[in-house]
Amino acid sequence: MGRKPNAIVSEFFSRGAKLRDSSNRYEHTCKLCGQNFPKGRADSLLSHLTKTCQAISASDKQRVIRLWRITPDGANGKKSSASSRMVRGKTLNLPFAAKQGGFGGLNGLNVLAEASRRVGASDEMDPHDYSAAEVVGGEKSVVVDPALESLEKHNAASTPEARLQAALGGCASPSTAMVNHAESTSPAPAFMNNHSGPPDSIPDARQCSQLSLIAASANEMVTQEGALPLDPDNASDFDHATQRAALYPRPIAINPHPQAVAPPGFMNNFGELNNQPAKHKARSQFSEERRKEVQLVRKMGACLRCRMLKKTCSPGDPCTQCKNIQNPRVWMECCIRTRLTGQLEVYSAGLHTTLAYHDANNIKNQVPFEHSAGRMEMFYFDSHPPKFLTFGVLHGQKHLAPSLDQQLIATNDGEFGVPMQEVHLLDGDAEELATKLEVYMKQMASYFFDSEQSDFVRATVKIAWELSQSTSDDLLDGVLQLWIATRIVVDPTLQWQAYLNPTLPATTMQPLSSTSNESRVPIDQVNHPDSFSLLCSQLRGAAEKRAAKLAKAVLNKVEQRLLQKQREGNFRTFLGSMILLNCVERMTWFFQTWDREEYTDRWPLDHRPSHFAMQGDRLSGIVAMHLKMRALAPACVIDGETHILRAKDSSKEDAVQWFNAINVTANYLADRELARFDPSDSRSLDLKFCCKLFPPLEVATAPPPPTTTTTTTAF
Numbered sequence: 001m002g003r004k005p006n007a008i009v010s011e012f013f014s015r016g017a018k019l020r021d022s023s024n025r026y027e028h029t030c031k032l033c034g035q036n037f038p039k040g041r042a043d044s045l046l047s048h049l050t051k052t053c054q055a056i057s058a059s060d061k062q063r064v065i066r067l068w069r070i071t072p073d074g075a076n077g078k079k080s081s082a083s084s085r086m087v088r089g090k091t092l093n094l095p096f097a098a099k100q101g102g103f104g105g106l107n108g109l110n111v112l113a114e115a116s117r118r119v120g121a122s123d124e125m126d127p128h129d130y131s132a133a134e135v136v137g138g139e140k141s142v143v144v145d146p147a148l149e150s151l152e153k154h155n156a157a158s159t160p161e162a163r164l165q166a167a168l169g170g171c172a173s174p175s176t177a178m179v180n181h182a183e184s185t186s187p188a189p190a191f192m193n194n195h196s197g198p199p200d201s202i203p204d205a206r207q208c209s210q211l212s213l214i215a216a217s218a219n220e221m222v223t224q225e226g227a228l229p230l231d232p233d234n235a236s237d238f239d240h241a242t243q244r245a246a247l248y249p250r251p252i253a254i255n256p257h258p259q260a261v262a263p264p265g266f267m268n269n270f271g272e273l274n275n276q277p278a279k280h281k282a283r284s285q286f287s288e289e290r291r292k293e294v295q296l297v298r299k300m301g302a303c304l305r306c307r308m309l310k311k312t313c314s315p316g317d318p319c320t321q322c323k324n325i326q327n328p329r330v331w332m333e334c335c336i337r338t339r340l341t342g343q344l345e346v347y348s349a350g351l352h353t354t355l356a357y358h359d360a361n362n363i364k365n366q367v368p369f370e371h372s373a374g375r376m377e378m379f380y381f382d383s384h385p386p387k388f389l390t391f392g393v394l395h396g397q398k399h400l401a402p403s404l405d406q407q408l409i410a411t412n413d414g415e416f417g418v419p420m421q422e423v424h425l426l427d428g429d430a431e432e433l434a435t436k437l438e439v440y441m442k443q444m445a446s447y448f449f450d451s452e453q454s455d456f457v458r459a460t461v462k463i464a465w466e467l468s469q470s471t472s473d474d475l476l477d478g479v480l481q482l483w484i485a486t487r488i489v490v491d492p493t494l495q496w497q498a499y500l501n502p503t504l505p506a507t508t509m510q511p512l513s514s515t516s517n518e519s520r521v522p523i524d525q526v527n528h529p530d531s532f533s534l535l536c537s538q539l540r541g542a543a544e545k546r547a548a549k550l551a552k553a554v555l556n557k558v559e560q561r562l563l564q565k566q567r568e569g570n571f572r573t574f575l576g577s578m579i580l581l582n583c584v585e586r587m588t589w590f591f592q593t594w595d596r597e598e599y600t601d602r603w604p605l606d607h608r609p610s611h612f613a614m615q616g617d618r619l620s621g622i623v624a625m626h627l628k629m630r631a632l633a634p635a636c637v638i639d640g641e642t643h644i645l646r647a648k649d650s651s652k653e654d655a656v657q658w659f660n661a662i663n664v665t666a667n668y669l670a671d672r673e674l675a676r677f678d679p680s681d682s683r684s685l686d687l688k689f690c691c692k693l694f695p696p697l698e699v700a701t702a703p704p705p706p707t708t709t710t711t712t713t714a715f
Contacts, residue, residue: 009045032056033350034357036429054349054605303335308563340555343619346587346612347548353430354604356541367396374502381447389440392427392506424531426538433542441484448484454683459661464575475576478554485547486583490590496536498523562626570632571654581620581689588616589685592677620689633695638666666697
């Protein structure tokens with residue numbers, strides 16, 4: 001008999017194979033978006049439904065949140081942990097009594113330990129705190145010994161110097177001579193003299209036996225509580241021991257923070273002797289209100305402005321720092337508490353991943369699939385030697401839809417039937433396909449850059465690729481891979497070429513041979529429309545899965561560079577931001593193409609396409625604002641004759657090379673900033689967001705002509 005499965009997990013996830021360990025867990029796959037969870041942990045599955053799954057509806061999400069309880073006693077656990085927390089402020093804690101005491105939290109030895117701790121710590125505590133102190137032991141208040149209270153009152157009325165002098169020499173006992181002798185022979189006699197208090201602060205002879213009275217009262221308290229009383233002999237021995245201990249300074253275990261004393265004869269800035277002890281500078285604890293405020297800000301996250309300027313952020317919208325800005329010149333977007341990864345969800349939405357998962361499941365419910373002995377070879381570009389992706393294949397046969405003019409085909413049994421068509425699927429989930437696609441993207445990166453149709457974008461990614469190879473810049477390498485993945489997802493001009501090779505297994509990496517070329521069967525849109533559509537859908541989902549990981553890493557890297565001052569690599573950061581915004585422009589175009597009535601029934605996500613299409617404008621504004629604050633954009637001028645943008649500083653070779661490569665005019669940038677959406681052109685929004693990154697343009701002034709001086713010779 002096993003455990004009863006979670007009802008929420010069974011409703012939204014399909015269970016796979018059991019894990020090969022003793023955890024008694026199974027692999028799970030989300031029925032809504034196709035996300036695979038190889039570990040099958042229940043908390044990860046439920047967190048996916050409530051936080052990351054874009055295909056779940058709002059009503060289902062609320063129902064999951066209402067029914068899901070992380071722990072059965074989650075509320076009780078919070079209450080018990082809150083009640084057991086020690087009271088801060090002006091209350092005193094009893095560490096020994098709380099941990100080792102009995103019912104009331106105190107016994108005889110614990111009372112002695114607490115009394116000794118208070119006597120030793122009296123030099124550090126504020127006297128006003130003792131008057132209003134309340135001792136808490138567990139969850140119950142404990143009455144403090146009256147002798148201890150009298151000791152606290154005396155300590156509150158005297159200075160630390162007087163209490164130290166009283167502890168050292170205030171008692172009349174045979175050991176006083178030893179103390180005086182030690183004082184006279186001490187290498188630093190000024191230490192004792194500096195701490196001599198006034199005559200009215202010296203305690204009477206009764207203070208010498210305070211610890212003995214405390215011990216006796218502790219015995220009475222234990223007797224009243226029902227504990228065993230102290231032995232009189234042991235009590236008398238303890239009385240003599242405590243009297244001897246009172247004559248010497250407290251050990252370091254009792255007084256862990258002794259005050260530092262200035263050396264004798266130390267001169268201050270005014271030429272006077274500094275006989276006052278140096279105060280221990282310790283940061284005071286937060287008040288309860290301030291502590292709650294800090295916890296709230298940490299949970300919400302500090303705004304980007306406070307993080308960049310390293311200011312103390314506060315809760316509220318806007319925060320106190322942003323509210324004090326009266327006329328902002330640069331910082332137009334205030335109190336943006338979410339990170340850049342939270343501003344852009346076009347990749348993490350998983351549109352193609354969800355569509356590919358549902359398409360594959362629908363065809364699997366109609367047609368039984370089997371593993372094929374061959375492999376599927378897919379590629380974009382014809383290269384020498386050929387480079388392509390190889391996958392395992394699932395194949396099945398599907399009945400064609402009957403039509404009125406379709407002729408019946410006789411079968412072997414003499415009956416009439418409808419024609420059959422083979423359907424092929426790639427064997428593997430989106431994660432496995434994305435891993436193979438990553439290798440292909442890196443190997444064919446130069447082909448993707450050279451085949452770009454936009455001159456501006458092609459020149460930009462080529463220069464970024466050269467800088468990435470020469471400097472090993474992580475940001476440029478990641479953003480270029482993101483640009484390639486975005487083009488696979490969005491660009492309709494890129495068409496996969498698929499071939500079914502039944503002679504070679506899927507694991508073989510050898511190049512194509514003449515015999516294998518003859519046996520290859522092309523899978524295209526004309527002869528195998530269903531198979532070709534399914535194959536392209538699976539690869540787009542894999543590219544989107546890869547792009548989601550790349551986008552998260554790239555956005556974190558861009559945010560890190562924008563918030564922190566960089567001594568070098570400013571142009572690389574600018575170039576990486578430019579390519580990132582070009583990816584956002586094309587993803588914006590992609591979601592706007594879905595914002596039409598004919599695609600309403602096929603849309604699988606909870607949020608509408610317009611929700612994702614409007615994120616690019618806000619993200620580009622944030623990135624442009626940070627670039628302007630850090631002055632990372634290269635300065636440029638307009639050529640007075642050709643009106644082409646040129647780098648202002650000729651010493652920056654990378655910027656000069658880039659401006660010469662893009663070869664754009666100021667009018668061209670002004671037109672692209674007002675670009676309109678065209679559903680038939682995936683590049684119709686190019687440079688709409690990138691134009692925000694350019695600094696203010698100025699016309700280059702021609703250098704004055706050289707002046708020629710003519711000399712006249714007088715005859």
